[in-house]
Amino acid sequence: AQSVTQLDSQVPVFEEAPVELRCNYSSSVSVYLFWYVQYPNQGLQLLLKYLSGSTLVKGINGFEAEFNKSQTSFHLRKPSVHISDTAEYFCAVTVTDKLIFGTGTRLQVFP
Amino acid sequence: GAVVSQHPSRVICKSGTSVKIECRSLDFQATTMFWYRQFPKQSLMLMATSNEGSKATYEQGVEKDKFLINHASLTLSTLTVTSAHPEDSSFYICSASSWQGASDEQFFGPGTRLTVL
Numbered sequence: 001a002q003s004v005t006q007l008d009s010q011v012p013v014f015e016e017a018p019v020e021l022r023c024n025y026s027s028s029v030s031v032y033l034f035w036y037v038q039y040p041n042q043g044l045q046l047l048l049k050y051l052s053g054s055t056l057v058k059g060i061n062g063f064e065a066e067f068n069k070s071q072t073s074f075h076l077r078k079p080s081v082h083i084s085d086t087a088e089y090f091c092a093v094t095v096t097d098k099l100i101f102g103t104g105t106r107l108q109v110f111p
Numbered sequence: 112g113a114v115v116s117q118h119p120s121r122v123i124c125k126s127g128t129s130v131k132i133e134c135r136s137l138d139f140q141a142t143t144m145f146w147y148r149q150f151p152k153q154s155l156m157l158m159a160t161s162n163e164g165s166k167a168t169y170e171q172g173v174e175k176d177k178f179l180i181n182h183a184s185l186t187l188s189t190l191t192v193t194s195a196h197p198e199d200s201s202f203y204i205c206s207a208s209s210w211q212g213a214s215d216e217q218f219f220g221p222g223t224r225l226t227v228l
Binding site for chain 1: 115117143145152153154155156157160165202204206218219220221222224
């Protein structure tokens with residue numbers, strides 16, 4: 001069975017600083033990987049996804065993630081965060097038709 | 112990306128009543144719709160998967176008689192919480208996909224906040 005681990009429940013950071021949100025997955029087969037963002041009282045918005053090909057994936061809002069098969073990781077990065085990036089971020093994996101979500105990381109950006 | 116709407120965005124009801132939540136794909140035909148439940152400060156848990164014109168597939172532990180799902184058309188799925196109780200209070204989110212395979216993106220609705228008194 002597949003599972004997703006987001007080690008950091010909260011990540012506080014100052015505006016314009018770089019940030020990395022960690023995601024590790026477990027699966028015995030090849031997977032597709034996603035990062036979603038959720039703003040308060042809203043649904044999820046896709047940031048980026050890895051299906052195949054280049055291991056460095058660029059998404060919206062300046063975010064990128066790198067797929068590392070040997071470390072079974074898919075960490076999300078942004079070189080300089082804004083106040084507006086404050087939100088909940090979810091890593092997810094799918095093999096068949098179901099998305100398996102991690103527990104989420106709350107990114108809090110301070111001025 | 113595609114747009115998915117949910118209605119209502121927020122509902123408060125008395126214990127024992129039933130509540131219907133609608134999920135609509137506004138600009139594409141959704142062959143598959145998913146219903147999730149999210150408790151405060153927790154992740155999304157898949158409740159069921161519905162395909163247009165067929166019965167929904169429920170995840171283990173989800174009562175199909177309590178959470179009735181209807182996917183009558185390619186643009187509309189409904190979730191009815193029957194005889195709601197306070198423990199059913201949660202944030203319910205739907206997603207829609209024109210399913211072509213596991214790599215296909217799911218487009219999420221804005222969610223419905225259900226509070227059962």
